[in-house]
Amino acid sequence: DAGVIQSPRHEVTEMGQEVTLRCKPISGHNSLFWYRQTMMRGLELLIYFNNNVPIDDSGMPEDRFSAKMPNASFSTLKIQPSEPRDSAVYFCASSFQLPGASETQYFGPGTRLLVL
Amino acid sequence: AQSVAQPEDQVNVAEGNPLTVKCTYSVSGNPYLFWYVQYPNRGLQFLLKYITGDNLVKGSYGFEAEFNKSQTSFHLKKPSALVSDSALYFCAVRASNRDDKIIFGKGTRLHILP
Numbered sequence: 001d002a003g004v005i006q007s008p009r010h011e012v013t014e015m016g017q018e019v020t021l022r023c024k025p026i027s028g029h030n031s032l033f034w035y036r037q038t039m040m041r042g043l044e045l046l047i048y049f050n051n052n053v054p055i056d057d058s059g060m061p062e063d064r065f066s067a068k069m070p071n072a073s074f075s076t077l078k079i080q081p082s083e084p085r086d087s088a089v090y091f092c093a094s095s096f097q098l099p100g101a102s103e104t105q106y107f108g109p110g111t112r113l114l115v116l
Numbered sequence: 117a118q119s120v121a122q123p124e125d126q127v128n129v130a131e132g133n134p135l136t137v138k139c140t141y142s143v144s145g146n147p148y149l150f151w152y153v154q155y156p157n158r159g160l161q162f163l164l165k166y167i168t169g170d171n172l173v174k175g176s177y178g179f180e181a182e183f184n185k186s187q188t189s190f191h192l193k194k195p196s197a198l199v200s201d202s203a204l205y206f207c208a209v210r211a212s213n214r215d216d217k218i219i220f221g222k223g224t225r226l227h228i229l230p
Contacts (some may be wrong), residue, residue: 043160043222055217091159093159105162107161108159110159
């Protein structure tokens with residue numbers, strides 16, 4: 001398996017522009033997670049899906065952020081409009097989770113976003 | 117509420133010496149505990165996890181961790197450090213009796229000095 005795939009790997013954009021990050025989870029996994037990593041705040045969980053349904057989006061910072069998972073093999077994280085403080089590395093992770101069971105999350109390589 | 121603490125931002129160890137990266141947790145009920153490692157410009161990689169059973173868990177790259185219920189700790193250890201072990205290490209916890217999300221610590225940067 002190719003692992004979790006994220007695109008683009010790097011994104012540079014100007015303030016106010018729309019940014020869309022993409023993720024393809026590992027085939028067969030039923031949970032998908034979006035994280036943001038910065039020096040100041042460390043690793044933050046933004047949102048996670050189980051069986052394509054958003055379960056917890058309490059980490060989504062503002063209405064400017066939205067995430068979708070239209071099917072089991074694809075998810076997007078959108079920022080509109082983007083701001084310089086959104087600059088970070090965004091990770092997608094997936095896992096196979098049964099209710100009450102342990103889970104090992106597998107992380108993608110991340111998208112490094114710079115908003116000027 | 118569940119939480120995890122990594123009290124050290126950075127740990128420096130000489131190559132060949134034993135290393136310990138500390139982690140303590142707070143969770144209702146029994147915990148699932150994890151260690152992940154992040155190398156520069158890479159995503160997090162799973163190292164090991166504790167679910168139940170033997171308190172000493174062995175993982176990838178010669179790492180191990182000891183679950184201590186009375187001290188609510190899950191310290192990561194390796195008998196002999198390598199320069200290539202230099203990376204950012206994350207401890208994570210989830211309550212076993214609930215479907216809560218995993219909580220990650222802030223990370224500890226490990227420097228192995230040649």
